[in-house]
Structures are given as structure tokens and as C-alpha cells.
Amino acid sequence: MLARVLSAAGYRCGMYTSPHLVTLRERVRVDGRPIPERSVTAFVNRHRSEMARRKLSFFEVMTAMAFEHFSRRQVDIAVIEVGLGGRLDATNVLTPELTMTTDISYDHVEILGPTLKHIAREKAGIIKPGVPHLMAPLPSEAASVVRDTVRQRKASLVAVTPKQLSVDLVANRVGWSPNGVRPQTYRSSLLGKHQLRNAGLAIAALETLRSRGWKIPMASIREGLASIDWPGRFQIIDRPEGPIVLDVGHNPGGSAAFAETWRRRFGLTPTGLLILGLVKRKDHQRIITSLAPCFREVILAPAATRRSLSPEELQGYGEWEETPVSTAGSLRTAWRRASRRRISGEPIAVVGSHYLVGEWLSHHRRW
Numbered sequence: 354m355l356a357r358v359l360s361a362a363g364y365r366c367g368m369y370t371s372p373h374l375v376t377l378r379e380r381v382r383v384d385g386r387p388i389p390e391r392s393v394t395a396f397v398n399r400h401r402s403e404m405a406r407r408k409l410s411f412f413e414v415m416t417a418m419a420f421e422h423f424s425r426r427q428v429d430i431a432v433i434e435v436g437l438g439g440r441l442d443a444t445n446v447l448t449p450e451l452t453m454t455t456d457i458s459y460d461h462v463e464i465l466g467p468t469l470k471h472i473a474r475e476k477a478g479i480i481k482p483g484v485p486h487l488m489a490p491l492p493s494e495a496a497s498v499v500r501d502t503v504r505q506r507k508a509s510l511v512a513v514t515p516k517q518l519s520v521d522l523v524a525n526r527v528g529w530s531p532n533g534v535r536p537q538t539y540r541s542s543l544l545g546k547h548q549l550r551n552a553g554l555a556i557a558a559l560e561t562l563r564s565r566g567w568k569i570p571m572a573s574i575r576e577g578l579a580s581i582d583w584p585g586r587f588q589i590i591d592r593p594e595g596p597i598v599l600d601v602g603h604n605p606g607g608s609a610a611f612a613e614t615w616r617r618r619f620g621l622t623p624t625g626l627l628i629l630g631l632v633k634r635k636d637h638q639r640i641i642t643s644l645a646p647c648f649r650e651v652i653l654a655p656a657a658t659r660r661s662l663s664p665e666e667l668q669g670y671g672e673w674e675e676t677p678v679s680t681a682g683s684l685r686t687a688w689r690r691a692s693r694r695r696i697s698g699e700p701i702a703v704v705g706s707h708y709l710v711g712e713w714l715s716h717h718r719r720w
Contacts, residue, residue: 354555356432358577360384362569367423367431369444371412374585374601374711381419383426392422412436416443430567438465440478451561452479452508453487455554457495458606463634473498480506485561487511489554511561518553520546522617527552527578531560537571540579544587545614552578585710587614595625595695598702599710603631605639611704612643623649623676625700626691630656630684630709631667638671644704645676650694653680654687656706684712685720 356368366384373379378387396418397404404414416436423431430450436442438461457473465472473495480486480502488499488510503510519528519536527549528536541552556574563569590597602611619625627648631637645651651673653664662670664680681687684703691701703713 354552354578354581355558356382357385357581358555358559358569358574359430359432361577361580362567362573364429364567365426367419367426367428369416369419369423369431370434371415371436372707374707375715377415380415381422383423383428388418388422392425393418396421410443413443435476435479437461438475438478440475442479445479448481449484450565450567451485451487451558452481453489453554453558454491454499455489455551456606457491458604459636460604460606461634469495470498474502477502480508482506482508485509485511485565487513487554487558487561489513489550490515511557513554513557517557518550520549520553522546522549525549527556529553529556531557539575542579542581543583544589544618545610546617547610547614548586584714585707587611594692595698596700598700598704599713600702600704601707601710602644602704603635603640603706605636605643608640608643608704612647615647615702619647619700623647625649625702626695627651628654628684628687628691628701628703628709629667630654630664630705631662632656632658632660632706632708633662634660635662637662637667641671641673645673645678648676648702649699651676651678652687652691653678654684654709655682656708657684657712658706658708661706661708684709685716688713688717688720 356366359366368382369380371380378390378393381388433444433447435444439445454476457469457476465475469492477499486503486508488496490513491499500510517530525544526538526540528538530536539552539556541549559569559574585599585601588599600611602608623646625648627644629644629651630653631640653667655661655664668678668680681690695701703710
């Protein structure tokens with residue numbers, strides 16, 4: 354959202370995100386355009402020996418590639434998504450204009466720590482002296498850690514409160530009222546209450562950048578938020594036989610947001626078929642608890658990675674209540690089974706790992 358608005362405002366804007374869906378080139382963009390393949394191969398060829406000598410990780414290499422690409426393209430500003438954690442993340446070498454904490458929930462606990470306080474301490478590692486830090490509404494134990502870190506680092510805190518944000522789910526609009534006055538409303542092209550909340554956070558961040566001298570017209574904010582294309586985020590593909598919904602909700606927070614949006618779109622009665630694939634080391638039961646009641650039937654498929662949890666393991670992990678569950682040896686098999694079993698007009702959802710959704714986007718036309 355930030356990158357789209359900044360480009361609409363006339364800035365050459367870089368964006369670095371992870372993971373990708375189909376090609377790693379998606380991770381590094383300038384004004385929405387992925388890094389060219391020739392730039393990727395040239396970077397690797399130039400630095401291959403150094404990469405091997407230092408035993409750099411894939412993420413470290415991608416981060417260095419992104420920063421070099423942004424430098425070569427002379428971007429005016431870049432939006433950098435932290436990888437895992439923050440404190441020890443490869444992206445944390447920057448001295449930014451603004452840092453943000455958008456959400457803190459249980460994920461990657463084997464690395465970041467078992468409690469929200471542990472996780473928040475790692476996330477707060479991106480806070481820099483003298484740099485504004487925007488904090489979304491967080492669980493109290495996480496918010497206290499962020500506030501303490503802001504004080505210790507002598508940064509400035511921009512705390513967004515629920516009262517400043519209002520959402521209209523029917524019109525898919527968000528209202529932003531920083532001072533309690535009549536809110537300015539903006540339409541988002543992304544579906545879901547969580548995405549409207551994200552849009553509000555983006556607006557708050559843009560207001561902070563404006564206070565630091567960046568010229569970002571209101572018209573650019575409206576244009577940017579209304580024209581975002583972000584595959585795999587409750588992405589609806591309309592087909593004559595019924596809609597397809599793709600979503601990378603692969604942790605408890607993401608799956609809960611998906612379930613809320615699904616029910617608002619398709620009703621409270623279980624309907625449609627879910628193809629679900631997850632990787633190991635997730636809170637599988639909480640994901641299952643959110644998703645299973647939304648669907649008439651669930652088909653479990655492996656994600657295209659060595660970290661994938663097998664469908665049989667996933668089936669045995671949790672309570673599925675009364676939802677029928679079956680396993681498939683591949684996403685292709687799961688897709689064909691779901692296509693046969695759907696009632697005409699019924700939706701099919703492909704949800705879970707980025708690997709799963711990326712595989713569907715890569716191959717579905719041949720299935």
C-alpha cells in the first residue's frame with residue numbers, strides 16, 4: 354500500500370518483500386516492476402565468490418541484491434519489509450525515515466521466543482534513535498515492549514489507536530481520523546476487515562512521512578489504495594463454474610482474518626471446498642479451528658517445499674469437528690478432486706503456504 358501510494362505521488366519507489374509466490378523477482382520491485390532477470394544473474398555472477406566465502410543465506414543475498422538494485426535505479430524512497438524478527442534481520446542495516454510495527458502474534462516461536470514479549474523484543478529491534486516508530490494497536494504485553502524500546506532508543510512514537518480507524522465493510526472503505534475530527538474515507542481494492550485496518554496504518558505512516566517533508570497529495574493516497582493488485586490476499590478469480598479464492602493465510606492471525614472475510618463474502622453456512630497446505634512449525638490446530646468450519650469439505654495437499662507438512666500429518670494434527678477431510682498426494686490431485694466435487698457455482702479456496710498458492714498460480718492453466 355505504501356509503495357503504491359508513493360509511486361502515485363511521483364516518487365520512484367523501491368519495494369522489498371518476502372516470500373514470493375511464483376518467481377523470486379517479485380521480491381524486488383521498482384514502481385511495481387520486478388527486478389529484471391538479467392539483473393539477478395549479473396548480481397550473482399559479480400558476487401558469487403563473496404557469497405560462497407561468507408556462506409550467506411538466501412535472504413541475505415536477496416537483501417543485498419535489492420539494495421544494490423534500488424541504488425542503481427536511484428530510487429527516491431524504498432519500502433522494506435523485515436524478514437523474520439527484526440533485531441538480527443539482514444534488512445536492519447538501514448537508517449530509515451520511519452519504522453513500523455504492524456502486528457505481533459504467535460509465529461516462528463522456535464526462533465523468536467515462546468511469548469509475545471519475546472517476539473515483540475525481536476520485532477522492536479528495528480527501532481532507531483531519533484526515527485519515528487509507528488505502532489499499530491497491539492496486545493498489551495507486546496505494546497509495552499515496543500513503548501519501552503522507543504523510550505530507551507530516544508525515538509518518537511506514533512501510536513495508532515482503534516478510535517482513529519473506522520471501517521465500512523459494505524463499501525470497503527476505511528476512515529482515518531488522527532485528531533478525533535470527522536474522518537477522511539478511502540476505498541481499498543483489497544478485501545477484508547484486516548486489509549482496511551492495514552490501509553489505515555498505511556495512511557498513518559504516510560501522514561508521518563508528510564510531516565517529515567515528503568510531498569504526498571491526498572489524491573495520490575486515494576489513487577494508490579484503490580488500485581492495489583496483491584495476489585494471494587483473498588484474491589478472487591471469477592470462473593463460470595464458480596469463484597476461486599487464493600489466500601496465503603498460513604498462521605493463526607492470517608487464517609482468522611481469512612475466515613472472517615470468507616463468511617462475510619459467502620455466508621455463515623459452511624460452503625465450498627478448501628484445499629489447504631501448510632509447512633512445519635506452525636500452530637496447526639489454531640489454523641484448523643479457524644478454517645474448517647467455513648467449508649463443506651477440506652482436501653489437504655503438500656506444499657512444494659521440503660518444509661511442507663505432509664497431508665497425513667496435518668490430518669492427524671487437530672480436531673476437524675464435523676468437516677469431512679481427505680488427503681491428496683499433490684496439489685494437482687487435490688485441485689482435480691475439488692473441481693469434480695464442487696456443486697455448480699460453489700467456491701473453491703486454496704489457502705496456506707505461499708508455496709501452495711504459488712504452485713497453483715504457476716500451473717493451474719495446465720490442470
